[in-house]
Amino acid sequence: MTGASPVDDHRSSALGAPVGRRIVLGVLAAGAAGVLSGDAVSNALARVLGPLEARDPTGLLALFPLGDTFRFYSVTGSVPRRTAATYRLSVSGLVAQPAVYTVADLKALPQTTFVRDFHCVTGWRVPEVHWAGVQLSEVLDRAQPLASATAIRFRSFDGTYTENMTLEQARRPDVIVALQMLGKPVTHDHGGPVRMYAGSMYGYKSTKWLSGIELLDHAEPGYWETRGYPLNGIIQK
Numbered sequence: 233m234t235g236a237s238p239v240d241d242h243r244s245s246a247l248g249a250p251v252g253r254r255i256v257l258g259v260l261a262a263g264a265a266g267v268l269s270g271d272a273v274s275n276a277l278a279r280v281l282g283p284l285e286a287r288d289p290t291g292l293l294a295l296f297p298l299g300d301t302f303r304f305y306s307v308t309g310s311v312p313r314r315t316a317a318t319y320r321l322s323v324s325g326l327v328a329q330p331a332v333y334t335v336a337d338l339k340a341l342p343q344t345t346f347v348r349d350f351h352c353v354t355g356w357r358v359p360e361v362h363w364a365g366v367q368l369s370e371v372l373d374r375a376q377p378l379a380s381a382t383a384i385r386f387r388s389f390d391g392t393y394t395e396n397m398t399l400e401q402a403r404r405p406d407v408i409v410a411l412q413m414l415g416k417p418v419t420h421d422h423g424g425p426v427r428m429y430a431g432s433m434y435g436y437k438s439t440k441w442l443s444g445i446e447l448l449d450h451a452e453p454g455y456w457e458t459r460g461y462p463l464n465g466i467i468q469k
């Protein structure tokens with residue numbers, strides 16, 4: 233890859249060194265020009281956009297060692313706690329049957345479990361994570377999307393994070409409303425009591441502290457997409 237000077241000092245990135253605007257624009261321009269493809273894209277994104285994620289107001293990122301381990305990400309300084317008793321998930325927008333689910337409601341739906349690697353676009357990865365929850369397609373079938381619905385916006389009860397998927401991507405069998413992660417109920421720090429998990433997509437598609445699923449007739453770029461991440465988060469292998 234050429235055309236952009238990579239930021240490769242991950243240590244200073246993790247400590248919050250700012251990313252040069254010039255470099256971000258350079259890589260985005262290179263991507264837009266089709267110079268990059270496949271792994272080159274994710275490597276470039278990892279180098280340039282990684283430091284953006286590292287602007288984590290909690291500062292927790294710098295405390296975690298590199299390796300096969302999760303980092304806890306939040307774009308907000310603190311997130312209200314919701315318990316299984318107080319949690320609600322709304323399904324709204326272009327659907328015939330809007331609904332509000334409790335944790336008990338979600339547990340009463342058919343459960344899916346699988347083991348998948350977790351990939352953050354910045355380069356870290358956790359192998360063989362155990363997941364359990366309800367396939368999003370199951371929830372969508374109940375909501376009965378209108379013919380005009382083409383996309384989904386996910387909302388978080390952190391009040392800030394949003395994400396998107398096409399309706400078609402959302403129906404992939406490995407896209408779940410996750411109740412369990414790492415073999416136990418999703419912890420608060422990992423986005424519990426309920427988060428998204430999209431097995432074939434980069435981590436930023438897996439909205440933590442999930443509060444809303446809205447059906448739209450157009451793609452609405454999410455939090456990271458308005459800051460340079462690709463709208464389509466599917467991992468190209």
Ligand SMILES: Nc1nc2c(c(=O)[nH]1)N[C@H]1C(S)=C(S)[C@@H](COP(=O)(O)O)O[C@H]1N2
Pocket residue numbers: 285302303304305306307308351352353388390393421422423434435436437438439440441
């Ligand atoms: N609400 C919310 N969801 C989020 C994020 C976030 O900052 N806030 N970060 C995303 C990114 S970039 C990744 S890699 C994963 C990280 O999940 P973890 O914090 O459980 O490791 O959550 C995704 N979902």
Ligand SMILES: [Mo]
Pocket residue numbers: 285351352353354435436
């Ligand atoms: Mo990420």
